[in-house]
Every structure is written in C-alpha cells, then in structure tokens.
Amino acid sequence: MKHALGIDIGGTKIALGVVAENGSIQANTTLPTDSRLGFKSAVQRMGQAARMLFQSSGTPVTNLAGIGVGCTGPVNPLTGVVDNPHTLPGWDGCNLIDALSAEFNLPTWLENDADVAAYGEYHFGAGEKADRLVMLTFGTGVGGAAVLKGEIYRGAGGGHPELGHLPVTNDGPLCYCGRKGCVESFASGPAIASAASEMGFNSVDAVFAAETDNVSASKVLMDARDAIAAATWSILHGFLPDRIVFGGGLVDAHPAFFVDAARAAISRARLLDTTAVSVAPARLGNLAGLVGAARWAIDQ
Ligand SMILES: [Zn+2]
The missing domain is CATH 3.30.420.40 (ATPase, nucleotide binding domain)
Known part of the structure; x- marks a missing residue:
C-alpha cells in the first residue's frame, strides 16, 4: 500500500x-x-x-x-x-x-x-465519494471547497473560491472582502461571539446552552441559522450538489444546529429535484x- x-x-x-x-x-x-x-x-x-x-x-x-x-x-x-x-x-x-x-x-x-x-471527507468521511461534493467549514472564519468527480475544484488561475463570502443579506456588518452581509459575518465563531456579547453572553457555548429558554440567545442563533440556510440555498441552486458536508470546530461542537438549518432550507426548494441531495456533518474532525x-x- x-x-x-x-x-x-x-x-x-x-x-x-x-x-x-x-x-x-x-x-x-x-x-x-x-x-x-x-x-x-x-x-x-x-x-x-x-x-x-x-x-x-x-x-x-x-x-x-x-x-x-x-x-x-x-x-x-x-x-x-x-x-x-x-x-x-x-x-x-x-x-x-x-x-x-x-x-x-x-x-x-x-x-x-x-x-x-x-478531499479527506470525500474519500474517508462524510463525503462518501459523492460525485458533486461541497463542504463548508465553520470556525474562526467560514471556508468552503468543492470536489467534483474526485477532483478538487479550482477557480480561474488555479484560485480557490471563497464560499464564506456568499451574501445572505444586503445589510449587516461590513466584511473585509468588501461587502456587507456575508455568511461569515453571521455564522463564524467570532461573528456569533460578537453578537452574543452585545446580548450579555460571554461565549458562543453560553449562547448555545441558553438557546431554548432565553430570548436573546435564541435571536443571536436565529440570525446564524438564517445565514446558514441562505448560504445553503445559494449552493443548492448554484451547484445542485449530491452532498453538502458541514465541518469545522463550531460544527463539531453543534452538528445538529448546522445540519438541521441546511436540511430545512433544502426541504423548501420547489424548483429542483432534491431527492438525491443530502447533508451530513463532517466525520474526520481536525x-x-x-x-x-x-x-x-x-x-x-
Ligand atoms: Zn465577506
């Protein structure tokens, strides 16, 4: 071998x-x-x-x-x-x-x-050799990658597309990429932490722990959930992938939050046949x- x-x-x-x-x-x-x-x-x-x-x-x-x-x-x-x-x-x-x-x-x-x-998830994890795989990672930032028929997708000039900067709204904080409303501005660890601190929470974990019985916590997470759903909607309608994998530190800690938001978005699609589309949390961790x-x- x-x-x-x-x-x-x-x-x-x-x-x-x-x-x-x-x-x-x-x-x-x-x-x-x-x-x-x-x-x-x-x-x-x-x-x-x-x-x-x-x-x-x-x-x-x-x-x-x-x-x-x-x-x-x-x-x-x-x-x-x-x-x-x-x-x-x-x-x-x-x-x-x-x-x-x-x-x-x-x-x-x-x-x-x-x-x-x-590529690792494609071969040995949640990608399971899907012909059209898109992976989003949520941690310090929001990253993304695609593996198409076993090959890493590259953009023009060999460049790497930045799916963390898919717009999910027209307002919100100004992002370092040059526009407002990127998914990274709502659903990265620092974005959730910053929204949480405005509501008096001292960590991302504290917000998740308080979600079910605290209105402020649920508001912070609703914004993140809406952003994940909107990004999923764009990826679904832009690529129609077989498999969307969510990974990164935030997803490892709260897999259902991310996967459920994406699945709910996909279930609302009317224009596409989504029976072959599935969503899974990453399996290989770091x-x-x-x-x-x-x-x-x-x-x-
Ligand atoms: Zn951006």
Whole structure:
C-alpha cells in the first residue's frame, strides 16, 4: 500500500502524519506554527518532526509517494507560493513546494486547507465519494471547497473560491472582502461571539446552552441559522450538489444546529429535484486536512 506525508498548516498549529492510501494514520504529531519565527524555522521544525514520524511508523522516506500540504490560504497550488499575511505573517512570498521538496527530495503538492479537508471527507468521511461534493467549514472564519468527480475544484488561475463570502443579506456588518452581509459575518465563531456579547453572553457555548429558554440567545442563533440556510440555498441552486458536508470546530461542537438549518432550507426548494441531495456533518474532525492532503499526494 502506498503512503504519503500529510501536512496541515493552520495559523496556530501544524499537523503532520504518515498516512496510508486507505486513510489510516501510521503516526502523527502537531507543532506550533509560530510563523513569526520565520519560514526557514518552520521548514526545519517540520523536517525534524517528519523524520521522527518516519522512524516511529517504520516508513523510510524512500517508500513515500510524496508530500501533500494543505495550508491556510491564500496559497497558489500551481506555484507553491504562500500569500497569507493575515494568519501566516512572515511567510509572504515563501514557496512551500520548493522548500519541502528540497528538504525530503520528494514530489510535493500544495492546496488550500479547505480543499484537502473536503478531499479527506470525500474519500474517508462524510463525503462518501459523492460525485458533486461541497463542504463548508465553520470556525474562526467560514471556508468552503468543492470536489467534483474526485477532483478538487479550482477557480480561474488555479484560485480557490471563497464560499464564506456568499451574501445572505444586503445589510449587516461590513466584511473585509468588501461587502456587507456575508455568511461569515453571521455564522463564524467570532461573528456569533460578537453578537452574543452585545446580548450579555460571554461565549458562543453560553449562547448555545441558553438557546431554548432565553430570548436573546435564541435571536443571536436565529440570525446564524438564517445565514446558514441562505448560504445553503445559494449552493443548492448554484451547484445542485449530491452532498453538502458541514465541518469545522463550531460544527463539531453543534452538528445538529448546522445540519438541521441546511436540511430545512433544502426541504423548501420547489424548483429542483432534491431527492438525491443530502447533508451530513463532517466525520474526520481536525484530521480531515492531514488525511486529505496525504491522499491527494498519493493520487497525483
Ligand atoms: Zn465577506
């Protein structure tokens, strides 16, 4: 069976693992991203951590099919260049493909982290090899990705579409993307936390805990639910996917909230035959990116 090194790079931590073609993780670890220490330091630390994984999993580097990297974007999968001053300050313009392929002398592929997470769910999780899969992730932001007939969908110039900025209303807070009313402005962790704090709640969890018997909590969550429903409506009518998967930290904590909002929206559709459309919470949790990145490398 083929193996690859999967790496999932986020703003706070980097997950690495030796992963088999069937999705089983032979060995894995995480380290702090600390991007401000510089790109060279991060590559060195990833190199050290990976060599320990090769040892502990009994997989010599020469037996690996390659390296798959999912990285918080924007990244350019065609060139390998990272362009993300927001969550990876200090790495702007650095080339992950060049650096990692030189470190291990292995073919290396780079993708947006949402794309490899969707690819992981497609092969080993809630995607279940759906021909047209759209995944939305709710956490610090709202991300999205599509896998079409087993291939990660890319936009013009290899770019990654930003489904978190689907508009769900014409007003609301001004988003950093340039317009008001994005789904991310209502249903991300910080968006819910901010609306909750205006109502006197000190956390997202406190709002969810109070939803059934507190009018303010139910109002905050109604706005988030409406946003999820509107985004689902746009995705349904724009793509008519077989499967919509919801993932990310917020969904892991409150799966029914997201899935029920989406299913209710789909049940109201009149124009489309939605019998083949299903919605599911992600199954791989925070390992989706790691596993998906490795499998992407094996499949190339
Ligand atoms: Zn936006």
